[in-house]
Amino acid sequence: MGERGRILVVDDELGPREALRMILQDDYDVSTAHSGEQALDHLSRGEFDLVILDIRMPNINGLDLLAKVKKRVPDTEVVMITAYASVDTATKALRHGALDYLIKPFDRKSVIEVVEKGLARRADSRFMKSKLAELQQANKALVEEIERACRNIQRHFMETVSSLVAAVDAKDSYTKSHQKRVVMFAMLLGAELGLSVREMELLQQAAILHDIGKIGVPEQILRKKASLTVEEFNIIKQHPIIGAEIISPVRFLQEIVPLILHHHERFDGTGYPQGFKGPAVPLGARIIAVADAVDAMLSDRPYAPPKTTAEVREQLRLFAGTQFDPQLVELALKLDLPARRFP
Numbered sequence: 001m002g003e004r005g006r007i008l009v010v011d012d013e014l015g016p017r018e019a020l021r022m023i024l025q026d027d028y029d030v031s032t033a034h035s036g037e038q039a040l041d042h043l044s045r046g047e048f049d050l051v052i053l054d055i056r057m058p059n060i061n062g063l064d065l066l067a068k069v070k071k072r073v074p075d076t077e078v079v080m081i082t083a084y085a086s087v088d089t090a091t092k093a094l095r096h097g098a099l100d101y102l103i104k105p106f107d108r109k110s111v112i113e114v115v116e117k118g119l120a121r122r123a124d125s126r127f128m129k130s131k132l133a134e135l136q137q138a139n140k141a142l143v144e145e146i147e148r149a150c151r152n153i154q155r156h157f158m159e160t161v162s163s164l165v166a167a168v169d170a171k172d173s174y175t176k177s178h179q180k181r182v183v184m185f186a187m188l189l190g191a192e193l194g195l196s197v198r199e200m201e202l203l204q205q206a207a208i209l210h211d212i213g214k215i216g217v218p219e220q221i222l223r224k225k226a227s228l229t230v231e232e233f234n235i236i237k238q239h240p241i242i243g244a245e246i247i248s249p250v251r252f253l254q255e256i257v258p259l260i261l262h263h264h265e266r267f268d269g270t271g272y273p274q275g276f277k278g279p280a281v282p283l284g285a286r287i288i289a290v291a292d293a294v295d296a297m298l299s300d301r302p303y304a305p306p307k308t309t310a311e312v313r314e315q316l317r318l319f320a321g322t323q324f325d326p327q328l329v330e331l332a333l334k335l336d337l338p339a340r341r342f343p
């Protein structure tokens, strides 16, 4: 509050105005105003800790001025001055935020008392305000730190799970780094589609984890060169379900569970595990299906040699609307396909 409290006395009568100044000026910085307009002018040019305000004034009356002061500088304390006849109005003023009232003619003791009370309350509210600001600042810093820590945990988790999937990939693999290329191609498709930053983030996570369920498929089936028996194929078909079950308990990966579960659905509804059709298959899962198939076709697999990019384009066109979402095929055909890969 500074060395001395700043007080504004507002009264249209000279007598009480000057009496208050005399009482207070030794201990406080006192300004006076003879009307509501002049008081507002003072308030617009400087800060006051306490305003002592006559209720009966021409033009702007005390209650209206009280409302204006409280609206403009809510922390400034206001004491009303009233005559015996208007104690009712004074109590009304208290309900509207005035701290107290002085009854004319006032004595020195009650003036000092009420001023000290007002300034103490003003000091308290300033102290509380600064404490609150400090707490809010500390809280903000804490929230930022927690968010940073959460992001770190998620990043480490994704790195760990990603290397786990890479290990699964190596167990399966027609070539190494299948997962990385599926992620890359899915991201290219997503960008071409104009997905939001958040959608791209989810697509990336899902593309990384799409085959995590293969962890539950025996290696001899994954690596089998001859055609699979119906029974073996049924086991392979479990991997999106196993993957979704692995991811489900992880809270921050909830949104990608459907993408993992449906990445082997076909656009015409003949895929697995649930035979979802067209737009019923989540967009991210449709994107991963295209990216997965493109990379598989370009790679040397136990049961088929790698195709040329021209052959892959042909296959995409051929299966647009049956295996693949035709809109995604159109986008994929616009992109440069990577060269075919031999082991």
Ligand SMILES: [Fe+2]
Residues within 6 Å of the ligand: 210, 211, 239, 263, 264
């Ligand atoms: Fe898969």
